[in-house]
Amino acid sequence: MNMDADALLATGRRVLRIEAEALAGFADSLGSEFARAVETILGAQGRVIVSGMGKSGHVGRKIAATFASTGTPAQFVHPAEASHGDLGMLTRQDVALVLSNSGETPELRDIVAHTRRFSIPLIGVASRPGSALLTAADVALLLPDAPEACSVGLAPTTSTTLTMALGDALAVALMERRDFTMEHFRTFHPGGKLGAMLVKVRDLMHTGAALPLVARDASMPDVLLEMSAKGFGVAGVLDAEGRLAGIVTDGDLRRHMQGLLERSAGEVATPSPRAIGPDALASEAVARMNEGKPVTVLFVLPEGEGPRAPLGLLHIHDCLRAGVA
Incomplete structure (x- = not known):
């Protein structure tokens, strides 16, 4: 110097x-x-x-x-x-x-x-x-x-x-x-990085007919059709009460390639998938996706313990478009 x-x-x-x-x-x-x-x-x-x-x-x-x-x-x-x-x-x-x-x-x-x-x-x-x-x-x-x-x-x-x-x-x-509160702060800061940091999962999640959902006893050909139609690369597997019991991903398809089309959704699905609540910040959802082995999708479940009916689905691309990730 x-x-x-x-x-x-x-x-x-x-x-x-x-x-x-x-x-x-x-x-x-x-x-x-x-x-x-x-x-x-x-x-x-x-x-x-x-x-x-x-x-x-x-x-x-x-x-x-x-x-x-x-x-x-x-x-x-x-x-x-x-x-x-x-x-x-x-x-x-x-x-x-x-x-x-x-x-x-x-x-x-x-x-x-x-x-x-x-x-x-x-x-x-x-x-x-x-x-x-x-x-x-x-x-x-x-x-x-x-x-x-x-x-x-x-x-x-x-x-x-x-x-x-x-x-x-x-x-x-x-x-x-x-x-x-943080919610008040978000009201006055909807734009830019601050607004993105305060976006909640419920603001970005997909709901209703957009959700890729199948019954536990659904055949894998039906599961593949649902995954292709909804375009998220996953399908949520529901039990008889309509609660999320597991998730079928592209990885699950590869792991069960032998005799895949003769199996049911429940036989292929990964049980207890990662999920998040609707009132969590989208930034928290991104952190959850990146825990351990990264995933690109989270199902949104109501607060509580045990199996619950899905409220929505959040994809990492939704967070990227909102400027969160």
Whole structure:
């Protein structure tokens, strides 16, 4: 590594340490106003309206997005646009979360005044305890006095990291108070990798007439026809009560090639096949398929012990198409 690379690496490490130390200090100093902020948001009938100017505005957009995706309705309103009509987005049912490192940002005056005029709860976030924003706020969240990480001590670095982390802390506290579950999370994240990770087996499984099912005493020619017609490369074998007693796979056909067509489904089938419940995550199903000797199909059975009637069938290709595997 050359000298320039060494210097750059040292700078990167210094910045990370400065910000990490500031975050650790913030965690230690967080007080009762944080709890008041959470309770204030929980008590609102409307949304959290987040606002901030410049870098605080960029952070505010992220905080609003995090709130909205974790069960707390939220929207970012630009303070300059608010002064030209967008104040109408902030109603008596809402809570305002206003961000400003200095607490003296002039563009925030109209939105702060609007909250005071209409008795809208105001949560202020700033680093100066006597600032105009924190003085006006119903709940004042004070950022710690920590140095910016840049070489001139002016560019928003540590301060924006602290504000972002505070937004995350509020979002998580709200999630826990709302008993926000994985199912709720999936509702707000149907697309992309997150959505794929949270897809359930019941969302992907084949059901009804699509299932390749035969009776235990079915002849193997009938089993082969059913396997070919349904196209999954398997057939589920049912007992007299319609419960899954076994499965016939391509491997079973090869193992019983001698006199295959004279046998019954029950004689060829592998008993107690791997299965999964309908409410399991599809990612769990993929893991089950890959246990030991991999398989490509799982029958979906209701929860419980012993033989049960199949509800559906899941193929590895269904998971691949959904982006799960």
